[in-house]
Amino acid sequence: MSASTPSTPTSSSFSSRSGTPPPGTPPNLHQNTIDPAAQWLVQKYGGTSVGKFAAQIAEDIVPDYLDQHKLAIVCSARSGSTKALGTTNLLLRAASEALQRAPPSSLPSSSSGAVTPLSSSIFHRGSRSNSPPQSGLNGHADVPAFSATVDVIRREHLVAAKAAVRDRAVLQELEAEIERDCEGLRGFLYATQVIDEISPRSKDSIIGFGEKLACKIIVAALRDRGIDAEYVSLENVVPPHDDVDAGSDGALGQSFYDKVSAAFAERIQECGPRVPVVTGFFGPVPGSLLRQVGRGYTDLAAALLAAGLGASELQIWKEVDGIFTADPRKVPTARLIPIISPEEAAELTYYGSEVVHPFTMEQVIRRKIPIRIKNVENPKGGGTVIHPDADVDATIAPHDNADGLHGGIDLLTLGDAHFLAPQKLPTAVTIKERIVVLNVQSNRKRVSHGFLAGIFGTLDRFGVVVDLISTSEVYVSMAIEDVLDRKLQARLVRELEKIGTVSVHHQMAILSLVGKQMRHLVGIAGRMFATLAQGNVNIEMISQGANEINISCVIDTRDAVKALNLIHQSCLQIKPEGPKGRVGPWLF
Template structure:
């Protein structure tokens, strides 16, 4: 069995869904399990509608619902114009779900309250509708398929908005629900991103979580391969929107891909890699707009001939700097500092220390006020906003001479706020002002990739 995940742009229009059916058909002998995102733009519309409803703006959220409705119905018409017998059930399915969305939003508007639990339920509808459309499209193309409600398989904890899959339960559910469909000669089709708690409440894995779904399903069924079909040719040496001549990497290691994802590369959801690593399942990044391109293979091994693989970056990062003489020879002081971040469930990206100070970067500042207040009781605290993280990702940096020299040569005109190196030996990470991000990345790519060829 293989798992094939298709992102929002791959199911964004009737034409893209028809191309998707051809791609899936070419892998029919590999016993695929298909995971799809919502149609491109739909999740954003659902989020926007929820916010409008929370503020009591009925007209605004009704417009969002109308746009969602028309997007799906137009897609259905375009795909199934020659299959009128399929139009009615799909219309009814879609309109029933749209009615549920409208009812939920009206409830939010009345209460002027949007809980994470309600938000997850509203946001789940994009995948629930798109996966049914794809199922019908495959069957209409002569490819036997069966819709599977992902919530019947992907069991999660109750951390709404970023729920964690419970792998042992998912293994059991996949064996009961998904595997029999494959054995019957049909292709299971399910929505990504969504799940259900042990108590039966709809949850989501967080934005980008469809990749996560593909990975945990792949792990649960011991898949031989996980394919992530997107709208780029693979993992690249840098974001092509900033570096138009960025190159596609043919092969990277799981660790390198994880670092790239964590530090901003958008091809993969950061959590996608972990379930695949645990079962040594290779992951392929492929382009549904260019299906013949070989893409990028992610395995436990890397291409040893190229120590530097890519430049990734995160925008809009905040750095908290903490200074106190108590740090000097102070036992347990660092644990006390980090306990504040644990208290407010805020993860830290990178850390740099000196004898009496610690600097930490964050990209989630939801609890920044409370964190600063607590830290100020035990140290002097400085907060800097509008920063960016740049991470140079590769392998065995500490065993290769000259890499640091190249990096600092490229950045000789850039003010570096913070540096982190050595923890993993596969990345060299630094922090710069947002205004310096683009020139820094362009200079680094030129020195590390363009000038060596």
């Protein structure tokens, strides 16, 4: 066993390379269409959707797409009843606990406590595990802390399995899988404890258990409802990367992701007419998946798969109807945006709105594949389309007419959906809270050429990302997220004080007005700031992006809700009488 990367217990694959169903497969299962003209459709389900709505996904959503499309499903790890009980958070906790010193009595014995899957398993396609037997905990009075965390993961997934699967035989198979995977995880954590080290790749492998468990629950739920689903793990699909291109900072180049995309598509094609249920985790990735991508790797996996398959659409299913003109929890008149440009979606992501990460979005948009955000609780809704065509655009009109259509605006058609013709209005207004403003004034009479270099070099050493910046010859104002603890923040200020006089303002927020149509809209900035002034909202700093689709300012957090409503009514021209019908929860 390597001193840096313990070997992961090899699980028997759910997948079948032969194209034949496993022994005991019921006849007449619903499969993907075999129409050669049908295009692929990739659906990605987030952790909350998998955690709360697995049965609804299998019963109400997936069957509606099988006869028109070739469907592939990508799943995140399940969320829990609380954030702390989310699978990924529990796995990260277990990894941390594995490095805590354990008593000798907690080390595994030679007896096996693992659950061996049936050879005719609907998951394993007739194969058996070649994993080494994993130790149970029987006979040990003192067990490491991570073992209790693994038990929580096991219990949460067994409860979810019973809620999602009705057929007794399918449920028994699934429960055996959950037991087996959790014992495999426990054994992996024991190994890391023995060598007293968790490498980045080992941490990736630990995190990957979450997606495996989630996908197996969805596979079982689908088969329980007569859909021929196949589990697909992507952990051994990434092609060799000896010649991978990487930047000076170690970031992987686009050619690597193109190879991964093609490899994903090739593996999915082997599923034949069965519906592939794909782990969002993929690896090994040079430099670690978590380091290269972060915890948004499931969205990226779905995007790469959609790009490789040339999908007609990438659907991201959440618990919201789509992207809104503002936060409906704070702005009662907020309305659903039917279609939005990638540039606008990226700006909203940067300034506090969880849309889709710009890099993930880029992987499908560059292949001219639309992204549609849909609601698992409202599957018939149209959602919001992030469309790659720069000429397709739509905005929200000022008011609705008696027919529910926006008054005075012509409709245009995109596929089977109807959208509104563009107006020169902003698209959305958003707020990013928990912001700190750092002001640095040069302590020299004449500014040194190294003034800005010194500031940004200091921020880089502390790992601080600047959201907004405003500069003059001797003065720099920066808005950053309030993510540093107070001691680290005090150290940062002391370092900056070597460059100039520093002042710090807490409890601030970034208010951003975003819209592709604002590029040539004269007077919109004046209207925005005049509206804030009339509402007695003080502005700390102002910034506008070079792409001219975003105007941002920093205000006091106490004024955030008032400012959102004022700008929403004034600049988006949506009056306070409120929308018709269901607004639903806020995406962001």
